[in-house]
Amino acid sequence: MINSKNFALIGASGYIAPRHMKAIKDTSNNLVAAMDKYDGIGIMDSYFPEASFFTEYERFDRFVDKWHRDGNKKIEYIGITTPNYLHDSHIRFTLKSGAHAICEKPLVLNPHNIDQLKVIEKETGKKVYNILQLRLHESIIALKEKISKELEKNPNRVYDIDLTYLTSRGKWYFVSWKGDESKSGGIATNIGVHFFDMLSWIFGPIEENIVHLKQSDVNAGFMKLRNANVRWFLSVNYNYIPEKIKIIGKRTFRSITVDGDEFEFSDGFTDLHTKSYEDILSGGGFGLEEARNSIDIVSTIRKLHPIGLNGEYHPFCKKILG
Known part of the structure; x- marks a missing residue:
């Protein structure tokens, strides 16, 4: 294929x-x-049946090393979709192998990992890209443009936002790496990081971070962004899904309200990874610094102690603590 990359x-x-x-x-x-x-x-048969496949990291490492030494062959990008705690290591491997990294979110678990990766980027001349596909969603881009125009007129405006995301998971979840906070980063990191990235992208960096509720299957809290107060509730427990959603047979509930108005973005997710790749390959993409805000937020949440039903807590907290 002409101009195709490996x-x-x-x-x-x-x-x-x-x-x-x-x-x-x-x-x-x-x-x-x-x-x-x-x-x-x-x-893989549906996409790349001829691709070499390895179950051992050491053999994959050897293949990548030998492959780019064979004539002018070159692996230019390596995608990373491994458990969260392995991202940092696999990004390092990618950069040192002479390839750019395209990594799923969360990019890493802690901000200091970003600082170290910046050093390796500089040493290798290769870049780290984070899949932040919500930034490419048409409805979210439109919301950002709307908010930006309003903030031009009134830079001090503060919006009130409720973020509610429940995605039911079975018992397997807690046996897998996703249920181990040391590997996934916990609920806020695993299922909340892309929402936190989106909100801080639109409403500005975080100024205050409070956790009201922290359990293995649910996290909730409050954060003050430069131009928004955000009450948030994240859970993988089906029991906390509103009854009206259960009745219609759904196991997921996602809602974002801005000043009491529901922001609808249920559709438009189908090709966001393809859009992300197109963006990266055309010279765009979201790098290490773009990922920092959301990593700062979830890393801090992990360290905070919950304060219960005090202050500006999300209404769903009463389902558990009320």
């Missing part, structure tokens, strides 16, 4: 990996190799 993928069996495979294919590029400890990767 990719590799670390992590191929999870929920999000096929979106990366599709994005590579949709942008007319080639997947050379993939690595995953789990070997049930039949999904």
Whole structure:
């Protein structure tokens, strides 16, 4: 293929990996190799059946090293869709292998990891890109433009926002790495980081961070952004989903209200990974500094002690603490 670029993928069996495979294919590029400890990767037949596949990191490492030494062949990008706590290590491997990294969120678990990766970027001349696909969602871009215009007229305006996100998970969740805070970063990191990124992108950096509720299956709190007060509630427990949502058979509830008005963005998610790849390949993309705000937020949440039903807490907190 003319001008096609070569990719590799670390992590191929999870929920999000096929979106990366599709994005590579949709942008007319080639997947050379993939690595995953789990070997049930039949999904690859739909995208890149000729790609080399490894279940051992050491053999994948050897392949990548040998492959780019063979003539003029080169792996230019490596996608990373592994468990959160491994992102930092796999990004380092990618940069040192002479490739750019395209990593799922959360980019890393702690802000100091970003500082270290900036050093390695400088040493290698390669870049780290974070998949922050909500920034490419048409409805969210429109909201950002609307808020920006309003803030031009009134820079001191503060919006009131309620963020509610419940995505039901079964018992497997707590047995897997996602249920281990040392590996996933906990609920706020695992399912909240992209919402926190989106809100701080639109309403400015965080100024105050409070946690009201912190359990293995639910986190809730309050954050003051430069131009918004945000009450947030995140959970993987089906029991906390509103009855009207349960009645229609849904297991997920997502709501963002801005000054009491519901912000609707249920549609438009289908091709956001492809859009992310197109953005990166055309010279855009979101780098280390763009990821910092949301990593700061979730890292702080992890360290804070919950204060219960005090102050500006999300109404859903009463479902648990009331």
